[in-house]
Amino acid sequence: MNKKKIAFQTFGCKLNFAETSAIARKFTDADYEMVDFKDHANFYVIHSCTVTAQAEKKTRAAIRQAKRKNPEAAVAVIGCYSQLRPEELKSQQGVEIVLGNSDKYDLLSHIESLGTGKESATSATARPVSYEPGFSMGDRTRTFFKVQDGCDYFCTFCAIPFARGRSRSATVAETLEVAAKISATEVKEIILTGVNIGDFGRQNNETFLQLLQGLDQLNGIERIRISSVEPELLNDEIIRLVAESKKFMPHFHIPLQSGTDRILELMKRKYKRGVFKQRVDFIKQLMPDACIAADVITGFPGETEEDFAQTFDFIQSLPISYLHVFTYSKRPGTKAAIMAGQLPDTVKQHRSRLLHQLSDEKKNIFYNENRGTIRQVLWESDIENGFMHGFTDNYIRCKKPHDLNSVNQIESVTLLEHDTDGTYTISIAR
Ligand code: SF4
Structure with a gap:
């Protein structure tokens, strides 16, 4: 008998990717065949995101794409968009199942009951409260490991706390048990993910630092990266641990959002720009080669030319390696959506550029600072125009001619020249 085919499309944060893998595993265990979203399937699942209006648009486009590929297929939309506005999605033609962030783990039973006369589409009105661990297993070299969910901060621009509920996580011991399972696979690198991972453990009277100390002792995993940590939670102990550890990579991701205290206050962020600067300076003092990424939102309501110039100058003055730029868009239900001083799109787009x-x-x-240095690259399995890619410990993308024996191997390389796409060609250091 032919297997039922299912395809997943994931938008948004790494957490969504980790969760998609956990959900998809339930289907492969139940003997479904996983196919690419571009291919013909019986079921299409879209794991949605609501962080910007653009992210929601992509979800709606994916629904249309799925229906074009197979008009007979059942489409399920799960995740943050479904959680916040299920009715909007249910009214889209061809969508049969809409599940929020708690119910999405029951997707298999919802799909299995399609056509049995049971209610198939479920609204997602209850705020998610349960905690489900998960880790992605797409590329066998690296995994996004979910260690935390939800957020208690309620920054004025952000709808995530409404979509994902309060901050929560498993205990350190439970999380280390899942990490031990990952370490028993061939995966070489873990990327710790969550909504607000620095808040890990608070409800269990534990700390993120304790989790990192436990992970540092774990055998079998060679590299660990920490994804985005709020500046006020990225304390000196965490930075010191990363500097002293052989497992934790010198790679940080810190949300700045604005370089003026006035806008940070309006955003209800929990730090002043001085705290951000102190963190960046301390990282560079201990790890001069560290890669530091920062998130910034441009065009927040009330952001004047002067505020923008201050943000720009502040970022320019700091040894940040690159930015994730988000153009502000109103998120329904948030405080910022009804603030005075909403800016025209043209202004927001100009600042974003x-x-x-x-x-x-x-x-x-x-990249220029790193030219000529020797770094450790973990090679991944993708092939692009005959080349394979990987990242150095400090997150510089490298390429070399494809060599199957190198996949999932860590290799010492010298960084030679980088292309315009920001990829280094390398020579192998023997
Ligand atoms: S810290 Fe702020 S921006 Fe980040 S998820 Fe929580 S509310 Fe949203």
Whole structure:
């Protein structure tokens, strides 16, 4: 008998990717065949994101794409968009199942009951409260490991706390048990993910630092990266641990959002820009080669030319390696959506372009500083025009002619020249 075919499309954060893998595993265990989203399938699952209006648009486009590929297929939309506005998605033609962030783990039973006369589409009105661990297993070299979910901060621009519920995590011991399972696979690198991972453990009277100390002792995993940590939670102990550890990579991702205290206050962020600067300076003092990425939102309501110039100058003055630039968009239900001083799209887009240019300059400087140095690259399995790719410990993308024996191997390389796409060609250090 032919297997039922299912395809997943994931948008948004790494957490969504880790969770998609956990959900998809339930289907492969139940003998479904996983196919590419571009291919013909019986079921299409879209793991949605609501962080920007653009992210929601992509979800709606994916629904249309699925229906074009197979008009007979059942489409399920799960995740943050489904959690916040299920009715909007249910009204889209061809969508049969809409599940929020708690119910999405029951997707298999919802799909299995399609056509049995049971209610198939489920609204997602209850705020998610349960905690489900998960880790992605797409490329066998690296995994996104979910260690935390939800957020208690309620920054004024952000709908995530409504979509994902309060901050929560498993205990250190439970999380280390899942990490031990990952370490028994061939995966070489773990990327710790969550909504607000620095808040890990608070409800269990534990700390993120304790989790990192436990992970540092774990055998079998060679590299660990920490994804985005709020500046006020990225304390000196965590930075010191990364500097002293052989497992933790010198790679940080810190949300700045704005370089002015006035806008940070309006955003209800929990730090002033001075705290951000102290963190960046301390990282560079202990790890001069560290890669530091920063998130920044441009065009927040009330952001004046002067505020923007201050943000720009502040970022320019700091040894940040590159930026993730987000153009502000109103998220329904958030405080910022009804604030005075909403900016025209043209202004927001102009500022966004300037910050993208600044990011390119920063990346160029960082890459040039690293030219000629010897770094450790973990080679991945993808092939592109005959080349394979991998990242150094400090997150510089490298390429070399494809060699199957190198996949999932860590190799010492010398960084020679980088292309305009920001990829280094290398020579192998023997
Ligand atoms: S810290 Fe702020 S921006 Fe980040 S998820 Fe929580 S509310 Fe959203």
